[in-house]
Amino acid sequence: MQSLTPKIWQRTEVAILVAYILMSLVLMILPGAWKQAIGRAVVGTVFYPLEKPLTQLRSLVASHRENRELRRELAELKMENAALRESGRENLEMRQLLGLKQRWQWRYVAAELVARDPGIFVSNVLIDKGRRDSLQKGQVAISTMGLVGLVDWTDDGSAAVKTVFHPEVKVSALDLRSRVLGILRFQAERGLILDRVPIRSDVLPGDSLITSGYGGLFPPGLMLGVVDEVRPDSLRLHMNIKVKPALDLNRLSQLFVITGGQPPPLPGLFAGPADTAGPKIRTPRLGPIKPSLSIRPAQPRIVEPISPTSPPGEEP
């Protein structure tokens, strides 16, 4: 009788294993909306109530450290701001003279990051603002580092953002120096890459990449990263371009979701004299730039929200 016990036990183990495998398979084949509803309900009720206070505590500690750094930066920026104000005033005067409209103004909601995807590649982050704060699926999230991603789903008081490290997120990118266009996407084996760039395109390590805005989903001018490595692919048709991301999710604690406003105009594709003149003149290489995110309260005027023309996550 005793010799049979381990066998029965083994059978129970196998039965449990099979039952739970079936349960996981059922979860896999559930419709996407059900999966999202389950995920939202569990995260919202089981984790979020404690994640938010922890985030607040963490940001309190972090803000003390950041404060010193920001004071130094503030002094530098004040000087820069004075010069830019002067240029802005001149620009406004010139635009008024030429009868052009005011350029752009975003409306956005500031949100704290409360949790990250537990996987190696953080493709989703959870934030503490949701439908109550006018957040909607498909809205663009940015930070002082540049583009963060797209709002994936929203709840009353929280939302999930698909970051640029999500395999479904593809961004139309522009080389700031040479104006070469490409598609920025994430690959597990290579990290962030700039795809669909023809061979012999003028892309060099150190070039800054920004959103081009041509897909209609992401506004132009948001920092994406810096070209890290350039080499031709095996067929010598395209270039393999590795990109060092501007976004560091380990340092990201606050982000801004663009809820509406007027996006900036699309950038030109011509690199100026370097492309049009006969002899090639190399323009000075730009290092990583700081995105010009204006942290000002939204204007009282009513503006239409940015409406994505492509399915969320992918630009044509």
Add this chain to the structure above:
Amino acid sequence: MTELLKSMILAWAAVFLQTSLAPNFGFGGIVPDLVALAIAAKAIKDGPAKGTVFGAWAGFLSDCYHPATMGLLTLGGLVSGWTVGIVREGIYKEQPLSQAALAAWAALIMRSFEFLGQGRGTLAAFPWFLLRWGLGGALYTALLSLLVMAGLISWLGQRPRSRLD
């Protein structure tokens, strides 16, 4: 009842800490896998059956943060729990090094499921992925296991119980 409650608290705490605190302790993109560590602790203490159940639930909680591929980490978690529970029978499971190896194994399984199921890359890139991300995370988890595994197991119960006892 206490055992069930403790297991639920452990699964919740592992996922909670993984999503909120673990990224702050990462370096070079390598983060310890606290969920795998918890699954290994439960499976080492209670064997494959309870390891499977615990792994499935901890994996399901992780899945909720990535609903598009829901079920994937549930499967990864239960396979981790089951294999750790089976392997523990053939080794000196009380030794910290054995426990660390099992935690690393659980982390590798979870990462493999994540890579293969979430369409992160081609199959040809899988060995590279394991070398670059999987192995680093597994070693980090193993190191952490040397520090906390004994405490976790003793909190869950008194000593690892074997089906051969």
